[in-house]
Structure formats: structure tokens, C-alpha cells
Amino acid sequence: MPRHGLHLASPTEDDAGCTCFGAFPTPASTLSSVRVTEDEILPASLFVPLGRPESAAADPEKALPWVSECAVHLQLLEAFSVMKAKCLKSKKLTRSLGLSKYFALALANSEKRDQLSRAKWDTFVSLAVIRFKKWWDVLPEILRETNEGKSKPEMTLRTFPPLDVLMIWITQLFSPDHYRNMCQDSIKEWDVSAMEFPWELLHSIIDPYDSTYNLPKEAERYFHEKTGLDADLYAHLTDVSAHDRLSRMYLHRFALSQLPGAKKFNTKELDARPSDFSQLMRDYAMWNFAIKTLKPVVQSQENFWDKMNQAGWLRSPHPAFTLTRAIARYRQFLQLRNLHPNSGELLPTSAIELAWRTHQCSPTRYAVSTTEIAGRFINYDDGMAKYAAVTGGFAKAEKLYKQEFGQDYDPCMCWSCEAELAEKQAVDSNDDENMRRAEAKVGRALEVERARKAGKIVRA
Structure with a gap:
């Protein structure tokens, strides 16, 4: 062990001399x-x-x-952590989810406030799962448009997904057998599992100073064109003026359903002619199993993000x-x-x-x-x-x-x-x-x- 005291990062159990x-x-x-x-x-x-x-x-x-790939991976984990922190701290998101009064009532109850903050993030992750499923469904069409004549597909800046969608995609990659089956079941033209992960593109859109993810405008437009969804989930959720009354009500109920022991979100109450946003809520019913499966995987990956960022x-x-x-x-x-x-x-x-x-x-x-x-x-x-x-x-x-x-x-x-x-x-x-x-x-x-x-x- 060094004799000096400038120790950083998490020590091992045997390394009591290091300061976190x-x-x-x-x-x-x-x-x-x-x-x-x-x-x-x-x-x-x-x-x-x-x-x-x-x-x-x-x-x-x-x-x-x-080494370069591991370095970009660390950049990505920083970007995920920045996105999560933004959701947890955001008062705008608290208001748009209709949770302000619940935070006020829990002013002296730190455990309850932590649960409410977690509900904001869990709402975000659940919607990210739905958005990933919609993107994955149109991925064959995207790849056909941009990879004509190629032996195996590749991503471009134009076809790069938003960060919340990328977060779910990478959790799928971390289950190799499951991902291979997904590719075989969904995309017949190519072996998508042979596609190189686009580290170079990813590096170009993560700011080295603050680790924010800056998707090009062309990619934002393309994502919206193919999925019908806004590229920036956080901006869409917090733009209350863009939501009609029913959408705000659905979003509020959906957020409350993320709390421990809360009543399950009832998709049967959704309007028969939903807006774009309440249609996303309606999709929750279709992909409820996927959310139940993938959300815990994302949560377990958060521990990995924390370990890497602490190191x-x-x-x-x-x-x-x-x-x-x-x-x-x-x-x-x-x-x-x-x-x-x-x-x-x-x-x-x-x-x-x-x-x-x-x-x-x-x-x-x-x-x-x-x-x-x-x-x-x-x-x-x-x-x-x-x-x-x-x-x-x-x-x-x-x-x-x-x-x-x-x-x-x-x-x-x-x-x-x-x-x-x-x-x-x-x-x-x-x-x-x-x-x-x-x-x-x-x-x-x-x-x-x-x-x-x-x-x-x-x-x-």
C-alpha cells in the first residue's frame, strides 16, 4: 500500500487504508x-x-x-446516472406526475419521500420499456432502409435511439441467450446479434464534460417518424401543456401505481379514443409482462452504474x-x-x-x-x-x-x-x-x- 493519503475509489474489504x-x-x-x-x-x-x-x-x-470500448461504456454509465439523477431531483417531473401534494405531506418522512422519488424513476423506466418495444418492432424497417446491400447491419447517427431506449437495449444485451432469441424471432433479414455495438457513434454524442446524451436532431426526427413517440421522454413527460386532461390523469395514476403496495394501474379505464400519450399508457397493458421482467433487470444494473461511477x-x-x-x-x-x-x-x-x-x-x-x-x-x-x-x-x-x-x-x-x-x-x-x-x-x-x-x- 502507498504511504500517502490521496486514495480514491471504493476499497476492497482488506484495503482499509484507502479512503472512498x-x-x-x-x-x-x-x-x-x-x-x-x-x-x-x-x-x-x-x-x-x-x-x-x-x-x-x-x-x-x-x-x-x-480499452476504448470499455472507456465509452463508462461514459454511457455516467450518462445513465445523469439521466436518473435528473428524474429523481426534478420538481417539474414531480408536478407533471401529480405527486407534489404527496411530497408535501411526506415532508418529515424521509422514507416516504424516497419512495415517491423512486416512483418517479420507476415510472420513467416502465415507459422506457414500452418505448424500447415499439422501437424494436420497427427496427427491421429501420435496418432495411439504411443497410441495403450490406452483409450485416450497422447503426448510424440518424438511426441511433434515445438514451432511455438505449438503456433497455443494453440490458437485453446483458442476457446473451435471451438477446440471441430476440434477434432470431424479430428480425429475419440479418443476424442482428452480429451487429457491432456502435461505440464510436456513442462516444460522439456523450458530452465529455457533463456526461449528457445529445442525440442529433436528425435522429430525434427519425425516431419520432418511425415510432410516433417523442425522442426526449423526460421533456415530453414534463411538458404538462402538451398533455390533455385524460393523459395527466393516466400519468398520475400510473406513477402512484409504482409505489410499494399500491393498487395496480387499471388500463381498462383508458379513453376509447386516446391521445398519443394515453396510447402509450394503453400499450402498458400489452407489454405489462415485459415491464415486470425488464424493470428489475434495469434496477439491478443501477448497482453496476453506481460501482463504476464510485470507482x-x-x-x-x-x-x-x-x-x-x-x-x-x-x-x-x-x-x-x-x-x-x-x-x-x-x-x-x-x-x-x-x-x-x-x-x-x-x-x-x-x-x-x-x-x-x-x-x-x-x-x-x-x-x-x-x-x-x-x-x-x-x-x-x-x-x-x-x-x-x-x-x-x-x-x-x-x-x-x-x-x-x-x-x-x-x-x-x-x-x-x-x-x-x-x-x-x-x-x-x-x-x-x-x-x-x-x-x-x-x-x-
Whole structure:
């Protein structure tokens, strides 16, 4: 362990010397503005290369995830967290859902207020599931229009979906068998599971400074044209003037139905000639099973978002170094499955899980690598993760990893430990010099990240 105190990110249980990133609160009012270059926010080199040659999919080693892909994945998780925080904090959304008086009545009851805030987000997620289903239904038509003559389809900026729809799409990708069946059942012209996840496009539309998702206007218009839905779900929900009286009533009842123990939303009461919005409510009845299935998966993924954002690897002094190590450990994790096929389910560390989830976003490459390196295709989904957690999957992985590779399975990967290790490997010098360089880089990265989160960045 380093002898200095600038430790960031979540420590392991054995790493009591590390201080969590969240332990550095600085009120925004006391922070001065910080002038930064774009490379200090996110180094451009971190995202090179993006986009793969066809030949990469067939080679199990080349088919492993890239550092650049893991980095964009972290950007996406930040964008999801920003979207969620916006919904939870929004007074406009509270009013549009008709929940203001309930918040007022619960002024002294923090648990009830938390439940009401959660109901806002659950309403948003439930509607996102419906919107994803409508988008998925027209995806064959979208792909036919934009991929004529191609052997396999690809996304373009014009056909990119809104963030809430993307959130549901990626939860489907995290269930490999289920996603493959979805593709086979829905889209006959191509093997959509062979489509490369559009990391390069995604990187271009997430703001590096505040992690907002900025869908191009052309894509917004195209989404509305194909689905009949507004591209910006939050803006649509909070634009009360755009909703008729019945729509407001339906939305209010729908939000209340998300509370624990609440009465189920009754779609039979919907108007026989619904507006666009109440039609979305009517679709709830058709896809109620999908919502019940997918909403808990999104909720479990929120824990993953939180872990990654707390670790803060994307904003650390040496993100490429950390992500390279995460991918290498993921490969070793796959090897363990091959070396010990009867060991049962193994639970990944946070770093391994990031590489694993990133890999799952490219189903064909994922199948090639896992089949070759792990000895079999691994259908790692939410159910398997829960099973591994209750059957000692982490302890088994820890023991086997140490046995096979002679390394700690879950070393501290906080900013300081990673910075010192990176400096040691990059420069042949003594420990004191390594430590001074690491401290300086961590200190600057912390200053920039504090300012970024407080909105105090001045672009150089």
C-alpha cells in the first residue's frame, strides 16, 4: 500500500487504508473555477481506436474488448446516472406526475419521500420499456432502409435511439441467450446479434464534460417518424401543456401505481379514443409482462452504474492503464472457467465485470472469445450473477485465481494505487519519486473531477 493519503475509489474489504472517493465532499459554493484542457477531462488517446475490422470478430484474442470500448461504456454509465439523477431531483417531473401534494405531506418522512422519488424513476423506466418495444418492432424497417446491400447491419447517427431506449437495449444485451432469441424471432433479414455495438457513434454524442446524451436532431426526427413517440421522454413527460386532461390523469395514476403496495394501474379505464400519450399508457397493458421482467433487470444494473461511477476510473489519472489491467484480468477469469469447468459459477470483481459487460455488447465477438478461451459459451446474465453471489462464487474465484496466476484476485484499484503502479511501470526510478509523481497526478485529477461535478470547469 502507498504511504500517502490521496486514495480514491471504493476499497476492497482488506484495503482499509484507502479512503472512498465519496469522502472528499467540497460544497460547490466554496470551489473556485478550474481551467482545464479537453485532454484533462477525457484524453483523446483513450478512445483510439474505435471501430473494428471484419477479421477481428473471428480471432478469440482480437475479439476481446478494447480499452476504448470499455472507456465509452463508462461514459454511457455516467450518462445513465445523469439521466436518473435528473428524474429523481426534478420538481417539474414531480408536478407533471401529480405527486407534489404527496411530497408535501411526506415532508418529515424521509422514507416516504424516497419512495415517491423512486416512483418517479420507476415510472420513467416502465415507459422506457414500452418505448424500447415499439422501437424494436420497427427496427427491421429501420435496418432495411439504411443497410441495403450490406452483409450485416450497422447503426448510424440518424438511426441511433434515445438514451432511455438505449438503456433497455443494453440490458437485453446483458442476457446473451435471451438477446440471441430476440434477434432470431424479430428480425429475419440479418443476424442482428452480429451487429457491432456502435461505440464510436456513442462516444460522439456523450458530452465529455457533463456526461449528457445529445442525440442529433436528425435522429430525434427519425425516431419520432418511425415510432410516433417523442425522442426526449423526460421533456415530453414534463411538458404538462402538451398533455390533455385524460393523459395527466393516466400519468398520475400510473406513477402512484409504482409505489410499494399500491393498487395496480387499471388500463381498462383508458379513453376509447386516446391521445398519443394515453396510447402509450394503453400499450402498458400489452407489454405489462415485459415491464415486470425488464424493470428489475434495469434496477439491478443501477448497482453496476453506481460501482463504476464510485470507482471513477474514467476520470482517474491513468484510465488506459486501469482498463488494460481490467481486460487482462477478464481474460484470466475466462481461462479459470476452462481450467476449472466444474467449479460452479464464479463471481467477477468490479474491474472484470466492466470488461465482461462491455464484451457482451458485441454478441458475436463475445461468443467467439468465451467459447475458445473459457471452453464454452457463457450465458452470464442477472440470474447467474445472483446465483454466483449466494453460492460463494467470489470466494471460489479468489482461491482459484491465486492458485493459477499467483496474484490477488481483487487488488485495490483506487486512483492512488493505480497511479503509483503506473508510474513504477512507466519510469525506472525510486519509490519516493514514483510516489511524488503519483500524488501530483492524483491531486490534479481530483481537482478537475471536483470542479467538473460542481459545474466549475472553464474550458481552456
